[in-house]
Amino acid sequence: MKNNGLEDVIAAETRLSDVDGEAGRLVIRGVSLDLLVERATYEDAAALLLDGFLERAVTAADLKVRLGQARAEVFAHVRAADAALLSLPPVDAMRALIARLPDGEDFETTLRLLAAPAVFLPAVLRLQKGETPVAPTPSLSQSADILAMLNASLPTREQVAALDAYLVMIADHGLNASTFASRVVASTGAGLTSSVLAAISALKGPLHGGAPGPVLDMLDAIGSEDNAKAWLGQALDRGERLMGFGHRIYRVRDPRADALKGALRPLVMTGQVDPDRIRLAEAVEQAALAILRERKPDRPLDVNVEFYTALLLDALKFPRAAFTGVFAIGRTVGWVAHAREQALEGRLIRPRSVYVGPLPQAA
Ligand code: COA
Numbered sequence: 551m552k553n554n555g556l557e558d559v560i561a562a563e564t565r566l567s568d569v570d571g572e573a574g575r576l577v578i579r580g581v582s583l584d585l586l587v588e589r590a591t592y593e594d595a596a597a598l599l600l601d602g603f604l605e606r607a608v609t610a611a612d613l614k615v616r617l618g619q620a621r622a623e624v625f626a627h628v629r630a631a632d633a634a635l636l637s638l639p640p641v642d643a644m645r646a647l648i649a650r651l652p653d654g655e656d657f658e659t660t661l662r663l664l665a666a667p668a669v670f671l672p673a674v675l676r677l678q679k680g681e682t683p684v685a686p687t688p689s690l691s692q693s694a695d696i697l698a699m700l701n702a703s704l705p706t707r708e709q710v711a712a713l714d715a716y717l718v719m720i721a722d723h724g725l726n727a728s729t730f731a732s733r734v735v736a737s738t739g740a741g742l743t744s745s746v747l748a749a750i751s752a753l754k755g756p757l758h759g760g761a762p763g764p765v766l767d768m769l770d771a772i773g774s775e776d777n778a779k780a781w782l783g784q785a786l787d788r789g790e791r792l793m794g795f796g797h798r799i800y801r802v803r804d805p806r807a808d809a810l811k812g813a814l815r816p817l818v819m820t821g822q823v824d825p826d827r828i829r830l831a832e833a834v835e836q837a838a839l840a841i842l843r844e845r846k847p848d849r850p851l852d853v854n855v856e857f858y859t860a861l862l863l864d865a866l867k868f869p870r871a872a873f874t875g876v877f878a879i880g881r882t883v884g885w886v887a888h889a890r891e892q893a894l895e896g897r898l899i900r901p902r903s904v905y906v907g908p909l910p911q912a913a
Contacts, residue, residue: 555798557798560724561730561899562725562730562733562774562888562891562892562896563724563769563895564724564888564891565579565891566578566599566722566884566887566888566891567579567722567723567724567884568577568724569724570605570724570798571797571799571801571802572801572802573802574693574800574802574803574804574805575805576596576723576806578599578721578722579598579599580600581598583806583809583823584804584805584809585753586598587715587718587719587809587812588812590692590718590839591610591691591693591714591718592614592691592714592717592721592880593610593611593613593614593617593691593692593694594610594718595717595721595788595883596610596613596617596664596717596883597609597610597612597613598690599722599809599883599884599887600660600883600887600890601905603887603890603891603894604656604657604660604890605656605657606657607655608657614691614692614824615688616661617661617665618686618687618688618689618690619661619688620661620662620665620696621665621668621686621688621692621695622663622685622686623662623665624651624665624666624669624670625669625673625683625685625686627647627650627651627666627670628648628669628670628673628683630645630650631643631647631677632676633892634693635832636674636677636678637648639657639871640646640671640674640678640869640871640872640874641671641676641750641753641823641872641874641875641878642754642873643678644667644670644674644750644878644883645673645747645750645751646893647666647670647674648666648667648670648743648746648747648750649747650744651743652667652743653740653741653742653743653744654741654742655742655890655893655903659741659742659743660742660886663742663743663746663882663886664692664882664883664886665692666769667700667875667878667879667882668692668695668696668699668752668879669686671696671860671872671876671878671879672684672699672873673699674875675700675868675869675872676699676700676702678733681702683699683756684698684699684700684702685699686699690711691714692717693710693714693717694710696713697709697710697713697815697866697899700831700867700868703869705822706822708816708817708820708822709817709822709866711813711815711816712813712817712862712865712866713866714815715792715809715810715812716810716813716862716863716876716877716880717880718880719809719810719813719880720806720855720859720877720880720881720884721749721854721880721881721883721884722881722882722883722884722887722888723783724799725885726758727752727753727755727757727758727880728749728753728758728882728885729749729881729885729888730780730888731745731748731749731751731752732745732746732748732749732885732890732892733745733888733896733899734748734893734899735748735889736888736889736890736892736896736900737892737893737896737897737898738898739893742886742890743891745885745886745889746882746885746886746889747876749882749885750878753754753874753878753881754874755876757807758821759856759874759877759878759881760874761793761794761854761856761876762793762794762856762859762863762870762873762877763860763870763871763874764793764858764862765793765794765856765857765860766792766860766864766870767870768785768792768793768794768834769789769827769830769831769834772830772834773830773892774830775829775830775833775834775839778833778834778837779837779840779841782834782837782838782841783841785796786845788840792838792842793856793857794838794850794853794854794856794860795838795839795842795852795853795854795857795875796842796849796851796852796854796855797852797854800852800854801850802850802852802853803852803853804852804854804855806854806855806858807853807854807855807857807858809843810855810858810859810861811847811858812826812864813860813862814858814862814865815870817865822865823865827861827864828861831858831861835853835857838853839851839852840855845885849865853905856858859873859877860873863876866885907908
């Protein structure tokens with residue numbers, strides 16, 4: 551019971567996604583991850599996840615139009631970003647703006663929640679640099695518009711494809727900590743905005759979605775391929791964890807790592823990423839895997855989603871402090887779908903604890 555991370559506890563039944571940690575396989579609503587990333591846009595994946603959980607049917611084409619309108623609608627809330635809010639880390643500032651949105655369980659609430667992080671994060675990043683936020687362009691896809699709002703220019707085809715692949719890839723992933731948080735809140739009947747706020751709060755920790763920024767810090771600190779082995783050895787000697795490695799469920803390579811590497815390729819081939827950065831990352835990955843095998847022979851530790859996420863988001867010019875916020879943009883649809891599934895089919899989640907404190911003194 552002590553230090554229990556609930557690893558063997560089944561806490562929900564879901565039709566949304568399945569993570570097979572032994573085989574290194576992720577299935578989203580019956581579709582394997584590689585196929586989904588190859589064939590689906592963000593809007594396709596969102597429609598797939600939400601199918602059957604809202605009061606009306608949703609197609610990807612419909613979602614594209616309605617999401618464009620929702621981005622324009624939520625942009626009005628950017629005005630509420632005052633100096634105190636903008637002094638917060640980007641993910642916290644984004645969460646504070648989302649907290650202003652009304653709660654609810656319907657399609658309109660869902661649209662606002664999918665649009666809000668996509669609009670608020672680029673706006674917060676620009677305001678924090680002293681720049682004017684860029685209004686959304688409703689006719690663009692969600693991925694293209696995020697990049698347009700971030701950089702105040704139209705993104706390249708390769709950039710849009712890379713962000714789209716990333717958002718699809720992280721849209722859902724079983725009962726991870728943030729998704730569980732979303733379901734716990736949904737089980738009380740609190741509403742989707744509350745579920746998403748709880749989920750963002752769980753996501754931002756370094757053991758969940760807060761790792762990709764530190765992955766880049768690690769690559770910067772290592773600096774060159776020759777230094778990788780020594781630097782990693784010293785980090786482990788200090789008792790540190792290597793960011794971007796290890797996973798609660800996967801005992802093999804996280805399937806999303808190679809899918810992300812694949813999504814980076816067109817950017818590399820068209821000269822939109824520094825090839826030295828990729829070479830260094832590959833060398834660090836190999837050195838880390840070798841040293842983890844040596845130091846932790848009983849615990850299979852492989853690369854996880856955060857390692858190549860860091861490279862992809864860096865290539866798309868997101869500042870590293872914003873990486874967790876971009877993760878939230880992609881995962882919100884998973885949180886909403888799980889919250890709806892819980893609200894429709896589950897019961898109040900209320901586990902028990904074992905009391906180990908003092909007993910009252912007899913009078
Ligand atoms: N670097 C070094 N050692 C690691 C490690 C890492 N990244 N991840 C796990 N370990 C070691 C632990 O120190 C522990 O060793 P010990 O038994 O000798 O103390 C053992 O592996 C088991 O770790 P545990 O904390 O029980 O695993 P977990 O399932 O709770 O942790 C993570 C999963 C993801 C939290 C963990 O692997 C981690 O902290 N990784 C780095 C952060 C990261 O990349 N997060 C993003 C996750 S997608």
